[in-house]
Amino acid sequence: MGPVNVVFYGRGGQGIKTAGRILGRALFESGYHVQDFPIYGAERRGAPVYSYVAAAPEEVLQRGAPSSADITVVVDKSLLGNLSPSGIGIVNWGAEIPGMLSVDMTSEVAGLSPGAISAVAAGAAAAVIINLPVDKLLIGIEKEVKANKEALEAEERAAIKTYWKIRKSPLPPPIIAPKKEDHLILLQPEEPSLSTPVITAKGTSVLRKTGQWRLVRPLVDREACKACFLCYLTCPEGSIQLDDQEKPLIDYDNCKGCMICQNVCPFKAIRGVPESEVLDQID
């Protein structure tokens, strides 16, 4: 039997790397052999971050990310559209999501730092692993979380609560990742136009939407806007273009939410709204 594989999906700032490390440490303390590692696309707040944990009673005979996981913990639900969970799926959400176990992790850590959710996410995964007692989870939190005593204890309480809640809940059936058929091919020589890595087009960042990093969304009040296009000139990402009235159109796929546009607007026509408040209402 191969190792048990766990994956955490979330965003920079949620402590996704720490969640993996807490679980890795807890498994290590329980006598398992362990590998844990994060994959970052871009190390910054809001960017999608994944972390992986593999554990086995013997040497973990594995390198890199597994092709599918036994447990998937989705800490930011908005990522669900872009990734496919496998194994037992747990999602941080208040309402039911078909095929997954919904646990409102965010409200468990209300009032704590945004990174506190890492302990709860680790606790959620730990609850599914049979031979992982809660005291080892607590050792994991103590050793991997950098926080003062009070905050640490609050995180531990939240993690324990989630751990027992999931232990007592019926688990959804594992999601089976579709097996991809593949075969080796013989690579043929191509003309220079097809064998040189050249980018000739613009707008090629569709595979990495930096708009996903945004925590605050700039919204334009078109009545208050006087079409001075200062925002258009100062946007460091080129994410503002002008419409036929020369008023800003913001490219939300790529706007990172730096809010420089709001700062430079002389007419206070741009306001910032937290993404968590607007995600389901706009567009």
Added chain:
Amino acid sequence: MIDLITGNEAAAWGARLAKVDYVPIYPITPQTEIVERLSEWAAKGLIPAKITKMESEHSMVTAAGAAALAGARVFTATSSQGLLYAFEMLYNVSGWRAPMVMVNVSRGLASPLTLLPDHNDVFAARDSGFLQFHAENCQEALDSVILAYKIAEDKRVMLPALVNLDGFYLSYTREEVDIPDDQSVSDFLGNYPVKPLSRENLPSMGITTLDPSVYSYFRYQVHLAQERAKSALKDANEEFKKTFGRSHEPVQGYMDEDADYVLIISDSFTTSARAAIKKLRDKGTSAGVIKLWVTRPFPSEELEKKLRGKKGVAVYDQDLSPGLGGVIYQEVAGALYGKEESPKLASFIGGLGGKPLTELEVEAMLKYLREGDVGQGPHLLFTDSDLKTVRFQMELALKGGGGVKSGRSRL
């Protein structure tokens, strides 16, 4: 003490336990964590080393070699483009016979750009005179640094050493590592053998010259020192095993002894190869893995012994010498040429830019070997879905996508 640490931290621990005196540094992904950790320890007074940030890798290696000759045990680390930027100094410091240790956290070379590992960076340095070690896991990263000092500083050798560990797959991966205690490493390594420069102790370790016979003499001495490193390595390993209970053979086998077919590989993907071979064994395929821990000095004798009588050998090169093929394949073929009972060889290229070694690929390599017609190679391990990924991204690069459709640029 057994702890969970990353490959980068393991390498840093190697330097810490070797009680290095001087660490010239220059940051580059994915190596930076090594020198960050050492800087942090130095700032807290946990290590006595002087840490100096240089303006380039070229200066970094120059400073490292010079300090090693001035009586300091020196550690440094780099990756990929950084190693190549330092390149001319690699030949210099080996010619100086400066026994410093440098870690290379491997990363494919541009262009195209990647952060993930392959071994064209470290194998580019194969002719520089540096000893070369390759870590499969975080434990071996730490142990290799300590063993590299022991062998590099051996009087029979006195050469600089490179320790390679794979970016991401080891550099940022935590695994359990047995961190030896301070005292036993100090006892194992002993004092740094090069005496500080002084009026009374003027070394005469090299001659600056344009004379070709003098040049030939000294350059060939580097080769002879590499040859003598083989016995230094054997002795070091025996002592290491006595002290720490582990050893690292230049050529390490896994399920290979009774196997008809073997796969030769190095570095972190050895673990993936072992996993795949274990599964194939369960299905009845007589296969094993042979890992190269050392590539300089090249362990020809050990390899020849291990491969004698095998039906077929697949060499997995995570590197490419365009116009020739795999670097390690050529070296294995060279080691076996003219030997009795030498097996059929096949050359495979895989893992370029960190492309994972899959079960499908391991199975395909063994199928090639079993079913005969392997030809000269190299065979690229590349799949239909790999090509689809390429074509999709090329389409994007040529035609673009996304962006605001309705807006316009004023300027």
